[in-house]
Amino acid sequence: MAFIHSEQIDQLLILKLNRPDKFNSFNREMALELQAELDRAAADKSIRAILLTGEGKAFCAGQDLAEAIDPNGPGLKRIVDEHYNPLILKLRALNKPVIAALNGVAAGAGANLALACDIVLAAKSASFIQAFSKIGLIPDSGGTYTLPRMLGLQLASALMITGDKLSADEAKHFGLVYKVFEDAEFLEKSKAFAQGIAQMPTKAIALTKQLLNDSFKNTLPEQLEMESRLQVESANSFDYKEGVNAFLEKRKAGFKGE
Numbered sequence: 108m109a110f111i112h113s114e115q116i117d118q119l120l121i122l123k124l125n126r127p128d129k130f131n132s133f134n135r136e137m138a139l140e141l142q143a144e145l146d147r148a149a150a151d152k153s154i155r156a157i158l159l160t161g162e163g164k165a166f167c168a169g170q171d172l173a174e175a176i177d178p179n180g181p182g183l184k185r186i187v188d189e190h191y192n193p194l195i196l197k198l199r200a201l202n203k204p205v206i207a208a209l210n211g212v213a214a215g216a217g218a219n220l221a222l223a224c225d226i227v228l229a230a231k232s233a234s235f236i237q238a239f240s241k242i243g244l245i246p247d248s249g250g251t252y253t254l255p256r257m258l259g260l261q262l263a264s265a266l267m268i269t270g271d272k273l274s275a276d277e278a279k280h281f282g283l284v285y286k287v288f289e290d291a292e293f294l295e296k297s298k299a300f301a302q303g304i305a306q307m308p309t310k311a312i313a314l315t316k317q318l319l320n321d322s323f324k325n326t327l328p329e330q331l332e333m334e335s336r337l338q339v340e341s342a343n344s345f346d347y348k349e350g351v352n353a354f355l356e357k358r359k360a361g362f363k364g365e
Contacts, residue, residue: 110137111144112162118155118305118364120148121298127163132171133216135181138190145197155364156305157201158297159224160208169215169238191216191248198223199320202313204304208297209233209275209284219248222257222283225316228300229275229284230293236272256323257282308346309364 112123122144124131131137148154161167174180181189198205198220207213207224215238221227237254239246246254246267255263258281266273278284288296304312314337322330341347345365353360 109140110134111140113144115154116298117302118153119158119298119302120144120151120154120156121158121160121301122148124159124161124167126171127161127165129171130165130168130212131161131163131217132168133190134171134174135186135190138186138194142193142197145194145201148203149197149201152364154203155307155309156203156301157205158208158301159205159221160294160297161210163211165211165217166207166209166213166233167217167220168212169217172242187247191220194220195223195249199316202316203309204307204312204316206297206301206304208293208301209235210293212236214238215246216248219246219250219253222253223249226304227278227284228293228297229278229287230290231275231287232290233275233287234272235278235283236270237267238270240268241270306362308341308344308350308362310344310346311341314341 110125112125114121114123122141124137124141126132126134126137145157148157170186175183175186204226205224206226206228207221209221209227209229210233211230212234213221214236218235218237221235237246237250245251250267254266257263258266262281265271273281273283275284275287279287286300318330318333318337321333325333346362349362350360
């Protein structure tokens with residue numbers, strides 16, 4: 108049984124976490140399958156955006172604790188080093204936009220996996236929870252890096268220490284979610300949104316993502332220099348020329364992601 112269900116619709120790749128009986132909690136096989144799918148997407152020019160969602164009631168409940176405590180299992184160090192850290196790095200380095208579509212609860216590593224994506228959409232009934240403190244662990248999967256930068260130190264600390272749950276609307280209020288859709292129309296609207304992103308100038312989006320990643324370590328002069336350099340690179344793309352011509356000719360641009 109594949110733990111990641113993969114479907115390509117035109118230029119959009121839909122990846123669905125597929126352990127619904129375990130609320131899509133990660134075991135080793137699912138983590139490695141998702142890493143492989145992200146590698147494949149990065150190399151496939153026909154894919155211009157990725158929609159990551161979950162099967163069933165949950166987006167992802169984090170780590171499968173049965174595997175974590177199994178004396179014959181990989182152990183927590185390998186789980187963090189070989190499962191989650193590579194996933195977060197691959198999501199941030201991927202040269203295409205990744206949209207997380209939270210169909211249900213995103214807990215622990217599942218919440219931080221979503222926050223590593225470029226855009227987060229959520230069903231009305233979805234929720235976020237930094238569940239680590241509930242079982243005596245510290246947040247992983249980049250949560251201690253991303254969350255304070257998104258929310259500020261005080262709010263990030265409160266959510267991680269208490270393990271309190273945020274509703275989809277609360278998460279949107281705090282800037283963790285871009286759009287919230289009613290449950291009945293969530294899948295349809297999420298796909299339509301992601302398909303729209305897949306038609307945009309993918310190269311410029313990849314360069315924007317690179318700039319955002321580096322902004323966390325650059326000084327302002329370094330960031331300005333990088334913007335100048337990557338602006339020249341984007342201006343040499345097909346999509347820039349097409350975008351300008353479409354604007355001047357008052358028509359819809361036909362971007363190729365090149």
